[in-house]
Amino acid sequence: MSQFNELTRNGLWSNNPALVQLLGLCPLLAVTSTVVNALGLGLATLLVMIGANVSVSLIRHHVPASVRLPAFVMIIAAFVTCAELLMQAYTFRLYQILGIFIPLIVTNCAILGRADAFAAKNPLLPAATDGLMMGLGFAAVLVVLGAVRELFGQGTLFAGMELLLGPGAANWQVTVFADYSFLFLVLPPGAFFATGLLIATKNVIDDRLERRRHRQQATPTKENRRVRVTGIIR
Amino acid sequence: MSLMHASSPHTRATTSTGRVMGWVLLATLPGMLTATYYFGWGVLLNVLLAAMLGIMLEAGVLRLRQRPLGMALRDNSALVTGVLLGVSLPPLVPWWLILVGMVAAIVVAKHLFGGLGQNPFNPAMVGYALLLIAFPVEMTQWAAPHGLFGQEAVSPGEALRHLLGLASPTDAMTGATPLDAFKHKGEMILASEFWASDPLPSGTLGAWNNVALAWLVGGGILFVKRIITWHIPVSLLGTLTLMATVLYAIDPSHFASPLFHLLGGAAIFGAFFIATDPVSAATSRRGKLWYGAGIGLLIMVIRPTGAYPDAVAFAVLLMNFAVPFIDYYTQPRTYGHARANRGIKVRQLDSDEETS
Secondary structure, eight states: OHHHHHHHHIIIIITOTTTTSOOSHHHHHHHTTSHHHHHHHHHHHHHHHHHHHHHHHHTTTTSOGGGHHHHHHHHHHHHHHHHHHHHHHHOHHHHHHHGGGTGGGGGOHHHHHHHHHTGGGSOHHHHHHHHHHHHHHHHHHHHHHHHHHHHHHHSEESTTTHHHHOGGGTTOOEESSTTOOOHHHHSHHHHHHHHHHHHHHHHHHHHHHHHHHHHHOOSOOOOBOOTTOSSOBO | OOOOOOOSOOOOOOOOHHHHHHHHHHHHHHHHHHHHHHHOHHHHHHHHHHHHHHHHHHHHHHHHTTOOHHHHHHTOHHHHHHHHHHHHSOTTOOHHHHHHHHIIIIIIIIITTTSTTTOSSOHHHHHHHHHHHHOHHHHTOEEOOOOSSSTTOOOHHHHHHHHTTSOOOOTTTEEOOHHHHHHTTOTTSOHHHHHHTOOSSTTHHHHHHHHHHHHHHHHHHHHHTTSSOSHHHHHHHHHHHHHHHHHHHHOTTTSOOHHHHHHSSSHHHIIIIITTOTTTSOOSHHHHHHHHHHHHHHHHHHHHHSSSSOOHHHHHHHHHHHHHHHHHHTOOOOTTSOOOOOSOOOOOOOHHHHHO
16 A cells, blocks of 8 residues: 555645656647647547556566667557547547647657656556556646646636537636737747746645654654655655 | 056046946937937937936835945936937836836846846847837837938827827828848849839838937937947947848849848837947957957848848847857966867867776
8 A cells, every 4th residue: 555655745735747757748849739638648648548557557578678668669559549539539620730749659668767767666456556657647647737837828728628428518618818918939849838837836835844853753754865856765 | 456656647538337337428419310300209208208207117126135225326327228218118108117117127028037237138139129029019119210300200209109108190190120021021022123113101210310310419428438349339230231232242132231130110219229238248358349240240140031120139149148158268368378178178089098
């Protein structure tokens, strides 16, 4: 159970693929202009991530280390094709909007990273949990970023949700600011700014928690800093 | 460390950031007042609001960062940022546009990177570029040159109503800038036909030329008071003129004349007041020459080919990116030392290394 908790915490917060590992930034920046786009791509990535982690974990004893990366990429590509066909069948308009970014999930290094760093070394259940939590963490960041950019970029929330969730969601749109447009946040530069601010917010929260923990216990905990990530992983 | 033993009564000049910035403010007066004379009270209101917001935002951010307020506010740098952004904006814009621009300039471009002296990008130009991308409609409606008191002039009260967002400019009050009009003349129209068709409100081109010349006067003040050196403005304007002349010589029917490029837009203002920002510009003399030349070149690449009419802000920001690179390669030789060996090191294959 404790391993489950740790995997959950790592995936959703302390080793979040988007905010800490800074992986998969290309789709993160490109499709998060609205909540529905972000949620669509987030769900597709989640699906691929679970599938890839499960399959890689199952075959981990049978693939020689020298050819493991091509094998993993093939597995990921197969799952991406499934996701793409599913979206084409059930959410065709969203499929058209997301366009090239659905096939590009294959090259999302967060997925390959988890397959190689975790699933290839762990049994089925932890690998599946890791895929689920990392995927959820990535999707959560996508949705939050999509919400921030949609709200402050065009003044609405949940516009066009019917593209993903069917006609029942057609009246979900909340217009917070009428007659409002801040084009900067809708365009790619705004995505960089919003992502930077999200990372900064996470670091501020971590900092506060750390300080509180420091006050409660005097002995410093062992920390493990890695290159090219934001934040400290314990 | 005190190596100097001064016995005679030498005069001492106090140069502080506050004094330097004070001279910059003073030097903006000719350009600012000329622009007000031609384009109306809106210019002055923009500058006042932007400067006020600059000081308020600076104080607010310093409080958040738990830094001492007094010294940072007395160095006038936030005031300069405000004035420079204020004169770059079109007259008759609403207040929130200036607020967004100043937040981007002071909070994001300056203090997120560590405050005065740490910002890699020119704060005023970050604010301007963000506004241009975010609000292209408001940012390309420049006031027509109706003057301060004439028949069609916008009264101070009317300008204030525009600033408060109670009124939006009508077609009679605004016009394109010369660069904007020339950019959108279309491929099929020759330059001569374009000018013959009288494309701008009357007096626009003359107004822009005179404002540019007034900025040149301000630049002269900065140079005489040794706030800036000649390197950046000269290399910037020189490269710009050279490029414009070459393009004009190749195809005069589609490219504007060098004089138009020099005086028709923000080139002179940018060369003396924006590109010479001591924080975000290159440091050494040789570096400054390269830096200025890069900006001039980029302006002449972006103006004819880019999507936006003027290019000074983007050119300056792009060259700000290049400043660490320029500084690395143009480090001056220190007396008594060999020139720094920069660039990709090619390892000499001598006998020692072959055996090892």
